[in-house]
Amino acid sequence: MAAAQGISADDYIPVDPLQAELGQLLFYDKILSGNRNISCGTCHHHDHAGTDGLSLGIGEGGVGVGPERTAGEGPDAIRKRIPRNAPALWNLGHKSVEVMFHDGRLTRSDLYESGFDSPAEEWLPEGLDNLVAAQALFPMTSQFEMAGNPGENEVTGAVHERIDYGWPIIAKRVRTIPEYGEKFVAAFNHIETADQVTIVEIGNALGAFIASEWQSFDSPFDDWLAGVPLDDDAERGREIFFYSARCSSCHSGDLFTDQGFHALGLPAFGPGRTRRFDPIPRDVGRMGKSDLLEDAYRFRTPSLRNVALTGPYGHNGAFPTLEAMIMHHADPVASRSRWTLSDAQLPDVPWIAVVDGAIAQDAAEMKRQASVQDLRSLSISEDDVQYLVAFLNALTGKTAEDRPLGRPETVPSGLPVD
Template sequence: MSKHLVPLLLAILAAPAAAEEVEFHPFDPAKAEIGRLLFYDPILSGNRNISCGTCHHHKTFSADALSLGIGEGGAGVGPERTAGTGDDAIRKRVPRHAPALWNVGATEFETFFHDGRVSVSPHYEVGYDTPAEEWLPEGLPNILAVQALFPMVAQFEMAGNPRENEVAGAVHDRVDYAWPILAKRVRTIPAYGEMFVRTFREIEAPEDVQIVHIAVALADFMGSEWRSLDSPYDLGTMDAAARRGGILFRDKGCATCHSGPLFTDHGFHAIGLPPFGPGRTRRFDPTARDVGRMAETDDLADAYRFRTPSLRNVALTAPYGHNGAYPTLEGIVRHHADPAAALAAWTPDLAKLPAAPWLEAVDFVIHQDAREMARVAATIDLAPVPLSDAEVADLVAFLGALTGGASRHGRLGRPDAVPSGLPVD
């Protein structure tokens, strides 16, 4: 029996103490307050039109409620977000689903992003393997601070397109060239400059503020804002259906990958989710595909494998899968029960994609590539597991019992205004 299954069984049958089992990185409340403002401030985007909070909003429980996100150029938040118009119309959907941020400050997280492209590693002599390679700034205290750097320099998320702004232009040359530009934007806003001087001991004047300080503030906010370990599962108040579902969760093998108090092994698995959207392509990819972890490791054994998500608050953060392929918990549970059959039966109407007629030719083009679809199906790691309708319902009830109480709304919440004076989504 896996070392994770024994504590899980005990947790199902008795009131667990998950909060005592999870260790978090320490945070400074004053730095977290700066991070809260920066998280919702569009000043960190190339065109000053999107913030971290746009796709990880309190309104949608730290996710965005879309299958594939609408990054810079769009308007609105959550299910109401649109793809923009005219010159502001998006050129590409964000290739993957925006993950929820629950408990990301836990020290057990050593990889981030669906493909693990940010990970703790001895590579490049900076302690982390990232898209910045050896150009990662020094002084980042933990992997959450490292992760915070990359959405703001991603073209279709926050940076914008080359020749649109100086940030995107710098990223086009080399990723680390953009961070000093963003740091200068922040420190030259008097309110931010004063807060950094007051809060960081090593900062004597606003001109000392660097991107590392911004990343630390963002990490202290994210790591403290979305801690959630107060669910019925934690409190021992699950109803009968959830208790039955918890036993099924163990007996049907769900806990093999969704293990531990955060319900993730932090590993990478191929479960045959139906591909769609622009794909996270590499320069030599011939089609709009997403090969998952393999794109980072260049190892064929990693093809179509994606990081196991935590299941905390999963009932609040639909749709599900690395590309948001399923709008309901029932759908993703049934997919896990028989991935090959579910892949074959999946239909595009299940994807929640804001209308963008100019992108429709690409949205589902991958389904016309019989060889690529066959490759996705051939790599599935999960064997079929028979589930009755009643068992599916009990599993869904158990997943619902992982929903936090007051914690679901965050600790500080969304600010009404930010020092840049830009609109807050």
């Protein structure tokens, strides 16, 4: 397992400041969504450490941000929850990052001319600078995240025909706003006039913002690497984490992730990230990308930097606290047996509530999921849990809640900023 060596600014992909400033505006501008009612920042908000504080997000059609976000009303109300927990954005611009999304469906690859293996396959455009820029394009194509429902707008109609058909529509919306046109010309050397702006430049600006805005490597643990002792509880937790509990066998390296895929046996609920031929609301994890049976119900190991700020935890946000997530790792069978849907942070949505617990009623599927388990049982005391929590809190950057650019007050489209 890779030991943490320490992070510096040189460990991140280089970013043009003007592009990052442009990306900040785009990140919070609802013009990137089909119905102009949701932005990237809605579900990855600065007030919530780049997440939304929900187990499963409320996407297109919802109102508000964070745990107080509601499902909307009338014909604009949501039709289902987002199938997975909104992933944290911390340190995605680190040069070591190789995979994106809970199932790793975006990676660098020579398979396609774009340089990435992604859900867009050969239709992902060339010219995207890095993984962060590429991943920024995909929420725009998702019906329930940003695109909207069929028949509601031209973007979602185009996406339902082919995944890349919606991007030129979004790009035209952006570049025809004079302020955006001027900023693209200023930020990109190869852009001489606004009409040259494509989704590639939009993705690269978003990537520049995300990669620079969410860097974090000034935690008490980083101080420890430099020779400054942790407090007593965090030090006890560090010893448990690296030695007796061996958490670092998966949460390894400077980002505390092996970037691999593991089955944790989390309680199943929600609509699931279903494949086209799935008859039930389940989430098969990595297998949804690889089509390999050995990848069933396995999900990417998350980074633990700033983890204390980014609950709920798990690919579906099943556990509201670090204590609960640690206890699940120690005894997943017992944890799953005592878990109830009320443990999840799910705003009340009466018209889809029946879906929230439907998968748990499928005995055959529950048996399949229970049969795949990569965690080993661990004898751990209540004190040990608190020591581990203290150590995980020591991974929180001292400036984590003081970001370089933050949330803008206004955006060039004139749309409201969440």
